[in-house]
Amino acid sequence: MRFSNWLIGLALAAMVAAAWFVLNPTIDADPFQGDLRGVSYAAWRQDPTSLAKREPTIEEIREDLQLVAGLTRSVRTYEATGVAQRIPAIAAEMGLNVTAGAWIDVDKKINEEEIANIVAIAHDVGSVNQLIVGNEYLHRNRDKEAEAKAELVGYLRRVKAASDLPVSTAEPFDIWLENPDLVAEVDFIAVHILPFWNGINIDQALKWTLDRYYAVQKKYPDKRILIAEVGWPSEGLTRSTLPEEGPEYQDKGGAVASPVNQGLFLRRFLVEAKKADIDYNVIEAFDQPWKIAVEGGVGAYWGLWNADRQPKPALQGNLINFADWPAFAIASIVIGLPFVLFLMRTELGMKRRGRFFVAMLGYGGVITAVLIYAQYSQLYLTMYDVLAMVAVAPAVLLLLTIFLIEGLEMAVNLWLGQSKRSLVPPPIHSSWKLPKVSVHVPCYNEPPDMMIETIQALERLDYPNFEVLIIDNNTKDDAVWQPVEAYIKSLNRPNFRFFHLPKWPGFKAGALNYALTETHPEAEIIATIDSDYIVRASWLSDLVPHFSSPQVALVQAPQDYRDGHEDLFKRMCFWEYAGFFYLGMKSRDEKNAIIQHGTMALIRRSALTQAGGWAEWCITEDAELGLRLFEAGHKAVYTEKSYGRGLMPDSFDAFRKQRYRWAYGAMQILKSHWRDLLPFMGKRLEPAQRYQFLAGWLPWIADGLQISFIALAIAWTVGMILWPQYIAPPLTVYLFVTIGMFAFKVGKSFWLYAQKVPCSIWDNIGASLAGLALSYSVGKAVWRGIFTSNLPFHRTPKMENAPAALRGLVSAREETAIFLILVGCGIWTIEERSLEPAAFLWAILLFVQSLPFFSALLLSMINALRLGQRRGGAEPSLTAALAVASGEDLSLDVTPETKKAA
DSSP: OOHHHHHHHHHHHHHHHHHHHHHSOOBOOOOOOSOBSOEEOOOOEEOTTSSOEEOOOHHHHHHHHHHHHTTBSEEEOOOOSGGGGGHHHHHHHTTOEEEEEEOOOSOHHHHHHHHHHHHHHHHHOTTEEEEEEEESHHHHTGGGHHHHHHHHHHHHHHHHHHOSSOEEEEEEHHHHHHOHHHHTTOSEEEEEOOGGGGTOOHHHHHHHHHHHHHHHHHHOTTSEEEEEEEOOOSSSOOBOOOTTSOGGGTTSOOBOOOHHHHHHHHHHHHHHHHHHTOEEEESOSBOOGGGHHHHOGGGGOOOSBOTTSOBOTTSSSOBOSOTTHHHHHHHHHHHHHHHHHHHHHHTTTBOHHHHHHHHHHHHHHHHHHHHHHHHHHTSOOOHHHHHHHHHHHHHHHHHHHHHHHHHHHHHHHHHBOSOOOOOSOOOOOTTOOOOEEEEEEEESSOOHHHHHHHHHHHHTOOOSSEEEEEEEESOOOHHHHHHHHHHHHHHTOTTEEEEEESSOSSHHHHHHHHHHHHSOTTEEEEEEOOTTOEEOTTHHHHHGGGGGSTTEEEEEOOOOBSOTTSOHHHHHHHHHHHHIIIIIHHHHHHTTOOOOOSTTEEEEHHHHHHTTSOOTTOTTHHHHHHHHHHHTTOEEEEOOSOOEEBOOOSSHHHHHHHHHHHHHHHHHHHHHHHHHHSTTTOOSSOHHHHHHHHHHHHHHHHHHHHHHHHHHHHHHHHHHHHOTTTOOOOOHHHHHHHHHHHHHHHHHHHHHHHHHSOOOHHHHHHHHHHHHHTHHHHHHHHHHHHHOSSOOOOOOOOOTTSOHHHHHHHHTHHHHHHHHHHHHHHHHHHHHSTTOHHHHHHHHHHHHHHHHHHHHHHHHHHHHTTTTOOSSOOOOOHHHHHHHHHTOOOTTTOOHHHHHHO
């Protein structure tokens, strides 16, 4: 272990501790001195197995009121039926005055019981000094306010007639200001003034509260006023400022529920209330978790004590949001330090700045996980919260894992120290002679002119000892394969042979295995190219010498394309491909873990036969063979210099199907080789090789899971809108992780492309869009690859005669539908839950999730409309762009357009 790694790890550990300290300041606010005027008290206890309310026992009520009696001389109740009707008498035993309440709702029978019981309580309990009939009844029935008011007034008159005590009803301040006729029916005004619900920032909350109190007092100077509810929640989602509030309250950040804000508001209010002799009841004595189902998550956290009857620091002591932050800081370091030391140890080849970057990523992931736990540890968890955790936590874990993998790839590409790659062949011993090479070209139903062009390029190879085998399998049309056969015969070169297999199993792998049986006995190297490739004359002479090292079994040159200039669609695809070869393959080569991609591959024949030939069960037989070669202990060499160019897919549908096939094949490989790929199980791969293969496939697996998460997000959105009292947006930290991960991936892609891929900024953007457009297809391939063994047949609707725009829409019809659904859900969320910043973040997340689907639609339309179509002109090339960037003289490849791009 490098000493510098320890220094980096310990320095960042100190920074982590400092961050926890700075982000959790202790607020030294003056504690409240004296007794409270009154406290609202609901006796309900939490069911031990859920958040449902349970009726307390008499002894539990007595225990509660003993705690309350040490803080105030008065309590307010809300109900007069069930065990709640016993509260006033027990409170009297404690020396507490009681503002007794009767709950009024839609059940007329229960209303009658409440009215009868409150009248009896008023007569029987001497400590009851005033009555409140109904709690926010008009507020809850604003849609039928006239009817509700008439009903409420009837109850008020009956209670007033039956009791000598002052009688009122409790409503928010705006109800009182708008209903002077209701004021005429009560003996005093019981007003609720709760700045949190109006989204008032904590720094303005006291002024806002007093302004509303004095507004009611000014309008009704002859009525006594009781602020029947005043307080602030200690947990819950932030609430945006209501639009009807004045401009002085807008754009201040809204109302944030937190322990610090609860303490600040209450302490400030109580001081002013004492000065102005304001009568009040603080809401409330104890947290009521059951209110989550009525008022959302915030409703559970208004208490001065939590549900376990532990006091909060609202009135006494220093205020702090995460009181246990030292424990969380220690956990972050205890977990994080060994983790980042391990990460840095696995990447010893990086420069110091790279290892520092990796350590920051590691600590960032650990801190995020600890922070999520810290937030959940302060909440009362409903069944929906638990389900949300089960659904979202794996997603967040996967995102953090991908975050680390993407970060590692970025660090390796930007800050790798001395390279271990074999960029040039080793010195050749005089006893070693160039081996015979057998070039295999499998084809199926390919245009004969294109095939002949490929063969003509092979004729120009400057290698002294090679053969070429053309294997056409399963082509039914004689007019397609016979011209190729005739051309081969016309060459009159015995080292060029053609084979037509009219009905042969195994697809491309089957054709390649047949070619092995026809290979010249002296051939030691097998070379494979696709049927559309035009190879360089120096391909074999430059790369075969790598096999002078007996450990080398595979030499791979990159895929390259000669038609990227034809239109905008192909140009975007060209540079999307380029990123893999400029970035991924180079970093994989450092760890002897490259992906064999079939074309432009040279393979030692003995290693190929010992490995069992080509796998006919796998549709990505090339990548599967490469993994088997590594499992056998062989070494591979990758050169980013291009030695041949082929043709890209002509349509978005073909581009998408190609990537679908790659992802499906990756899942086939994963299912077959999982024992060798998992740590502590297989011993045939080095740890770095396992990591490279799994890390390469993990983003594809994430695309598969993304489909599930999108379905969940849509269902969650529907639940948030239709059942807001039960389903809230996920924790803000979840949303920041998801949105932040997307931003990091996009930023990382742009950064690496700008630093390592010689293309213009517009090509950079085009490559990103092309990559995003494939996400859905890759995701579907992953799911089908996990649960099926044979690649499903995909039929594209025939639209030859349809308008181009319609063809584009039909080609991306699934992606378009999902894009519209996600955007619609985002807009719906903003419209229905606009007062919650977390809901706004959720809408942004939905919009972000829609971007890959929009990219697919955009790419499909670009292809269908043939935007940027050109005739002739320069051809972008990986080799040409690299040559310009490095100053290498490759004049045959360098074009004016390439120079401009580079």
